[in-house]
Amino acid sequence: MRKALLAATAVVLVSGLSGSLLSEEHAASSVAPTEALDRLKKGNADFLAAKPRGQNLLSQVKETAGGQSPWVAVLSCMDSRVPPELVFQQGIGDLFSVRVAGNVVDVDDLGSLEYAAKAVGVRLLVVMGHTECGAVKGAIDDVKLGNLTELLAKIRTAMSAAGAPGTSKDAAYVDRIAEANVRQTMREIREKSPVIKELLDSGKTGLVGAMYDVQTGKVKILAD
Numbered sequence: 001m002r003k004a005l006l007a008a009t010a011v012v013l014v015s016g017l018s019g020s021l022l023s024e025e026h027a028a029s030s031v032a033p034t035e036a037l038d039r040l041k042k043g044n045a046d047f048l049a050a051k052p053r054g055q056n057l058l059s060q061v062k063e064t065a066g067g068q069s070p071w072v073a074v075l076s077c078m079d080s081r082v083p084p085e086l087v088f089q090q091g092i093g094d095l096f097s098v099r100v101a102g103n104v105v106d107v108d109d110l111g112s113l114e115y116a117a118k119a120v121g122v123r124l125l126v127v128m129g130h131t132e133c134g135a136v137k138g139a140i141d142d143v144k145l146g147n148l149t150e151l152l153a154k155i156r157t158a159m160s161a162a163g164a165p166g167t168s169k170d171a172a173y174v175d176r177i178a179e180a181n182v183r184q185t186m187r188e189i190r191e192k193s194p195v196i197k198e199l200l201d202s203g204k205t206g207l208v209g210a211m212y213d214v215q216t217g218k219v220k221i222l223a224d
């Protein structure tokens with residue numbers, strides 16, 4: 001399966017890596033949004049069942065040396081407990097991972113997702129928050145610290161839309177804000193990236209939200 005996918009996308013990848021990213025539009029990945037989501041769900045289920053994929057990372061290095069063909073992009077928090085490759089049991093070359101505290105987006109993150117979706121052609125974008133998120137707690141506590149202040153302000157916008165105020169000691173409240181923040185990031189991707197909006201509107205690309213539970217390791221896909 002992996003080899004077939006690599007072969008099918010090899011030409012696209014070579015041109016994508018060597019040419020101008022802005023001027024080229026590549027064929028979309030052969031992995032449809034629903035299939036990509038199914039792969040992630042299965043990967044997390046196997047992770048929870050401690051069922052190793054049995055992958056040989058070094059052989060994956062060799063397989064991907066000539067070019068990459070990832071089939072999903074995951075925007076998630078930098079939290080050390082939430083590594084997407086591990087919790088979805090994916091290997092080298094499977095996914096684009098954009099990580100930033102609180103899984104917010106600025107122009108650089110949007111540009112990265114545009115590269116994944118438009119230039120490379122991944123057909124599923126995932127915004128994944130998590131429980132007990134320190135960035136969310138920092139936003140609730142209105143922490144001020146250098147450039148972090150501006151980052152946390154983005155999460156505070158999600159707070160203001162999430163109803164009655166709470167405290168960072170209230171785990172349920174923290175997680176509710178984290179989920180609201182995921183949804184806000186999804187909205188921002190649509191609103192601030194016409195490139196991605198067009199792909200979403202045409203159905204070529206999917207966008208889903210998710211929450212990772214740091215207590216259980218389970219990923220919950222958010223309903224629309």
Ligand SMILES: [Zn+2]
Binds near residue numbers: 136
């Ligand atoms: Zn976090």
